[in-house]
Amino acid sequence: MKNIICLIKDEVLALNQKYMDESEDHYDFWEQHIKYVVGNALNLASKYQADAEIVELGALLHDIALIAKIGTKKDHHMNGAVLAKELLSKYEYPQDRAERVIGCVFNHRTSKNATNIEELCVADADILAHFDNMSMIINNAKKHNATVDDVIERCRHDFEDLSETSKEIFKPKYELFIENIEKGLHLI
Numbered sequence: 001m002k003n004i005i006c007l008i009k010d011e012v013l014a015l016n017q018k019y020m021d022e023s024e025d026h027y028d029f030w031e032q033h034i035k036y037v038v039g040n041a042l043n044l045a046s047k048y049q050a051d052a053e054i055v056e057l058g059a060l061l062h063d064i065a066l067i068a069k070i071g072t073k074k075d076h077h078m079n080g081a082v083l084a085k086e087l088l089s090k091y092e093y094p095q096d097r098a099e100r101v102i103g104c105v106f107n108h109r110t111s112k113n114a115t116n117i118e119e120l121c122v123a124d125a126d127i128l129a130h131f132d133n134m135s136m137i138i139n140n141a142k143k144h145n146a147t148v149d150d151v152i153e154r155c156r157h158d159f160e161d162l163s164e165t166s167k168e169i170f171k172p173k174y175e176l177f178i179e180n181i182e183k184g185l186h187l188i
């Protein structure tokens with residue numbers, strides 16, 4: 001039997017494909033967001049000595065309700081927690097560990113909601129993923145006719161939502177990103 005990470009990743013990829021095939025915007029959650037969240041979450045798990053399997057499963061599942069098109073964006077952490085519970089029990093993942101993964105999904109909207117280090121890794125990774133995908137930020141800005149100042153304000157807001165330790169570690173990356181955003185957006 002495949003390990004739980006592969007099984008859950010396959011579930012996420014299948015829902016992602018369905019979303020791309022059937023939705024109006026054909027948005028590729030995996031390529032644009034989830035894979036970056038997983039990468040950042042694993043990096044943080046190693047920095048903060050968190051449980052890497054819990055963190056990776058939490059990162060894979062954190063936006064599952066959006067990908068599965070269940071409920072609204074406002075409620076996606078709650079609906080995601082229900083979906084995560086169903087998927088993890090489908091593969092008989094131990095209940096005590098499943099609860100920790102579900103916590104990562106439920107509390108991913110801000111690191112201020114994190115109740116443990118694994119939840120903090122997923123919440124911070126969700127934000128850091130934005131700073132890995134310049135083209136998504138620029139495409140969004142174009143789509144919404146946002147100004148350079150609007151985009152920078154949004155990025156600043158995201159950065160402020162990081163935990164204090166992650167802010168310290170990732171400040172240089174954030175500052176470089178802002179510099180590049182200014183250059184990139186002025187080229188459009």
Ligand SMILES: [Fe+2]
Binds near residue numbers: 062063076108109
């Ligand atoms: Fe989310």
Ligand SMILES: [Fe+2]
Binds near residue numbers: 062063
């Ligand atoms: Fe997300």
